[in-house]
Amino acid sequence: MIQISNEIISRISKHGEKTYPEECIGAVLGFVNDDGRKIAREIMEIENASTENRQRRSLVSPDDYKAADQVADDLDLDIIGWYHSHPDVKAVPSQYDLDNALPWYSYVIVSVKKQKAAETRSWFLKEDRSAFQEESIKQY
Amino acid sequence: MATKVFIPTPLRQYAGNQKAVNVSGETVGELLNNLTTEFSALRKHLYNEEGQLRSFVNIYVNDEDFRYLQGPATNIQENDEISIIPSIAGGKEA
Numbered sequence: 001m002i003q004i005s006n007e008i009i010s011r012i013s014k015h016g017e018k019t020y021p022e023e024c025i026g027a028v029l030g031f032v033n034d035d036g037r038k039i040a041r042e043i044m045e046i047e048n049a050s051t052e053n054r055q056r057r058s059l060v061s062p063d064d065y066k067a068a069d070q071v072a073d074d075l076d077l078d079i080i081g082w083y084h085s086h087p088d089v090k091a092v093p094s095q096y097d098l099d100n101a102l103p104w105y106s107y108v109i110v111s112v113k114k115q116k117a118a119e120t121r122s123w124f125l126k127e128d129r130s131a132f133q134e135e136s137i138k139q140y
Numbered sequence: 141m142a143t144k145v146f147i148p149t150p151l152r153q154y155a156g157n158q159k160a161v162n163v164s165g166e167t168v169g170e171l172l173n174n175l176t177t178e179f180s181a182l183r184k185h186l187y188n189e190e191g192q193l194r195s196f197v198n199i200y201v202n203d204e205d206f207r208y209l210q211g212p213a214t215n216i217q218e219n220d221e222i223s224i225i226p227s228i229a230g231g232k233e234a
Contacts, residue, residue, distance in 0.1 A: 023230070023231060023232075025228070050229075056232050056233075057231040058229065058231055059229045060227060062198045062225040065226060065227065066225060079149060082228050082230070084231075089233070094231060094233045096229070096231045096232075100194075100195070100196045100228070102228075103153070103185060104149070107230070
């Protein structure tokens with residue numbers, strides 16, 4: 001489970017609407033509490049570095065990764081996951097998402113349909129890399 | 141010669157929950173081989189089924205991507221630091 005405030009969900013949605021019909025991407029900063037639950041505290045919008053079709057690809061460059069990691073460090077937080085948008089399709093990970101996923105991170109996907117954010121769902125990679133598993137989002 | 145290798149947060153669970161580990165190797169290739177021998181669970185996240193580094197895995201020697209050096213053949217100097225830096229990629233079905 002990942003706990004994300006309504007305010008952060010709203011900011012992720014707005015980011016997805018702003019970049020529509022292109023995908024948006026950003027870092028989710030937070031921490032893991034004693035019972036293993038991830039708590040999101042901040043997000044960091046990142047410019048989509050993909051040189052492919054940005055309507056279906058999003059990319060964080062290594063330099064932007066390092067910058068996000070530094071911001072997390074400065075806030076005494078960790079990068080606990082990443083968000084990106086899926087313009088005009090469901091908030092379900094694709095095979096491309098799976099091929100590029102790292103363990104442990106939460107992958108928050110917001111579906112943006114006709115420039116309006118719809119569902120937001122979160123996923124994490126199974127240990128054997130075979131698939132994503134959905135995790136519940138506790139909004140507060 | 142042991143070199144400090146920085147492990148990104150999601151992979152630390154496979155490296156004894158350490159932020160950095162000391163690994164020996166004269167070249168980056170040798171060092172990565174030793175790293176994934178010592179921490180074998182790291183291998184499937186760093187390499188694909190064909191034994192190639194996954195596309196989202198970037199290896200930096202100090203501040204330089206090793207692909208712009210000599211790749212796995214890059215010699216490691218004393219006081220060099222190695223970082224595993226992921227690229228984060230996503231996208232909907234084509």
